[in-house]
Amino acid sequence: MTNLPKLTDARLTLEDRVAVLTLDRHDVRNALTGTHLIDDIIATTEWVNQCQEVSVLVITGAGSAFSAGGNIRDMAERTGDFAGDVAECAERYRRGIQRIPLAMQGVEVPVIAAVNGPAIGAGFDLANMADIRMASDRAKFGETFLNLGIIPGDGGAWFMQRQIGYQRAFELTLTGRVVEAAEAQELGIAMDVVPADELMPATLKLARRMAEQPPKATRLTKRLMKTAQRMELKDFLDLCACFQGMCHNEPEHLEAVNGMLAAMARK
Structure with missing residues (x-):
């Protein structure tokens, strides 16, 4: 039996060559900052690349949200990942959340994001780092950084325009509007939209089909x-x-x- 990495704020399973990473901080809507989720994601990607028993990685969220991205309370209080002067803040980004896009870009197996609920800010960007996005009809997507007076500091401006083209990505980023699941499918953000109770069965069916390949x-x-x-x-x-x-x-x-x-x- 393959030894799974020890995670703090996420759960990881492996069955039929499909690894499922579940972000498990529903109390903060699976925010990536102010939790151990960044480290958990990095540890999982490194394990996936080393473990030849894994052919597909699925990422989803526990509770009602996929991920709320950054912790807004920490932003307001200038604490945690958002404390310090310009140089300190920049270094925290490099050593913190910016490790996720580099790690996700280097994952050697197909990655499917099963977006169970709102994917906002860095949570939206995390979904865009996957190869495929399956969405629940309760999912919402928003590149909302400008609404908070900040920029997509985790690489979102790089990923989204490669998914849906520069013009649409520009509009979503500069308006900061949140789109429902149906529109996300029309824009090419989500490949499929299914009822909430069918999200994981549909995602795992696709994942297992890929995992059957050599x-x-x-x-x-x-x-x-x-x-x-x-x-x-x-x-x-x-x-x-x-x-x-x-x-x-x-x-x-x-x-x-x-x-x-x-x-x-x-x-």
């Missing part, structure tokens, strides 16, 4: 999808050729081919 080829494919965003075609094709050579020499490739031939023979 695990090493799945990780390489995720790397290709990420790398394609920043490489020229010729260089990208060279990388594809190398990765394909690796796949052709993996036992899982032959197992998959023989399984396909067996299935064809039964028809």
